[in-house]
Amino acid sequence: MTHEVKEIFAGGTPPAPAALAAKVRTLAPSMTRSMQRVAEAVAGDPAGCAALTVTGLAELTGTSEATVVRTARLLGYPGYRDLRLALAGLAAQQQSGRAPAVTADIAVDDPIADVVAKLAYDEQQTLADTAAALDTVQLGAAVGVLAAARRIDVYGVGASGLVAQDLTQKLLRIGLLAHAHNDPHLAVTNAVQLRAGDAAVAITHSGSTGDVIEPLRVAFEHGATTIAVTGHPDGPVTQYADHVLTTSTARESELRPAAMSSRTSQLLVVDCLFIGVAQQTYETAAPALSASYEALAHRHRTAAR
Amino acid sequence: MTHEVKEIFAGGTPPAPAALAAKVRTLAPSMTRSMQRVAEAVAGDPAGCAALTVTGLAELTGTSEATVVRTARLLGYPGYRDLRLALAGLAAQQQSGRAPAVTADIAVDDPIADVVAKLAYDEQQTLADTAAALDTVQLGAAVGVLAAARRIDVYGVGASGLVAQDLTQKLLRIGLLAHAHNDPHLAVTNAVQLRAGDAAVAITHSGSTGDVIEPLRVAFEHGATTIAVTGHPDGPVTQYADHVLTTSTARESELRPAAMSSRTSQLLVVDCLFIGVAQQTYETAAPALSASYEALAHRHRTAAR
């Protein structure tokens, strides 16, 4: 069963071009120890690994050929051969293009200027990873669903709750009927009302937040079209999701909780959703946007510009 | 014998990195007809050829596998396998070189993939700008204020309200007494309670949002230390701010409201504040962080492994 799911997922995701490091991080938790060793080697030294055959990489990581192939599959490639090609591409990009730039962790005694630089760099990296790994087909489908939905419910708690509210605020601005639910009970209560033609969006980094999965399940079972925005596409939440949008998972450190970069990633996805929907509903969205600007204008003391 | 010579030559020339087209031209005269066909195909469509096996490329060029291998040798690679890897690298380079052309605005008819690329690029740009423009002295001072504050009130409405909540969530996690106010009336009511030793933070992009300025003024006048996070440091809000943190102002377009990039910018500033405070209060912050992780753990259905 589990394998079936994995294979379907792998099939749906076309071979990643340069978002490999991100994918490794995203999928690392669902990997076995041996596979993690392989993934680590691959992410750590793309150029070096590209020079190795299956057997070589297996020996290097102290595993077997089978494990290497399995890892390649999990990362979304048909086999090791293709992973190797992608690796070669990645290596070439790294070498020619931008600085590989070592992301040092933020330390307790870093001066504040370093903190700013490191944080900015990390968030930029997160954005790049997310954009590279985002499945545009799924995104397009999700946009279509939202644009056509009679009503949109968005679920998220904690840090993801803010992202849910952000999406809702934006959708409301272009005249769509959206609502963000923070309270799990109320969320479920409202989810019961949904039916075919409605849309439900669940936002959860872990992919296993019960408080968010539950309303999505109810919405799903009542016939609403469901969308999951998660960093763990193999988590339980995807069971009830018609469309899955994957956010990138950056490694966290003691001082920097995962919530920070997952939020950046989620916001990018949400922004893409919003722009996509705005494009599709441009006729109504544009006037609605201007209207909301004007309505807000008088809340500013002086026209600041 | 002839082979010996070729091998020596190949050995002396390290695998070409990206100067493949040049090499093809240089060596073309010394190639036989069939080999020229292969070389031409390779130079003309690296990406396409990288996807082909020896047999595939042989068929495409109407030649045989042997000829393909011979061509690869002539180009300086040990065999076709290595040529293929180089080809993949070249293709990746070409593609990435094309990407930076996304400076343009987002148009109504942009395909979804372009939207993703442009949004990601813009937000990255915003981050870079913000980090570069951020006054680390002011930031350091603000961090000191928050770390020492008895109580922290954060004001923000609309999109900035979410940023206010984000900051509050984080500060609460490390054991500080923080509260976000969305309701302007309640915000003012609470601001009256503040006094010296307390801190108030106002978040407003325009710098002229009355609903946010008002509570900050009250807090300021009651002796609290005040911090403004704004994109318009010359706006009214700074009158009542002891410390001003400037967020970057990106141009907005019809489809992309200013709220989008200002939010990115604000979040970076808020993250920097948070990390700074966490550093200064590390002794208490670290245990508080771990505690909040554990408290949350049981809200996840299954340990995602």
Add this chain to the structure above:
DNA sequence: CCCCGCCCCGAAAATATCTTTCATACGTGA
């Protein structure tokens, strides 16, 4: 005009590489 020899070229054998299968060992929960 025909013959001879050189070397380009591709078919097929030989080899390397990748993939799949299967049995074992490991860890986990009852």
Add this chain to the structure above:
DNA sequence: TCACGTATGAAAGATATTTTCGGGGCGGGG
């Protein structure tokens, strides 16, 4: 402790690559 499911590597099986080898075109000499 046992039973079950899962992870893992050894080896068989399938592909891809490389090598070998002989046919055949082309130019020069007879």
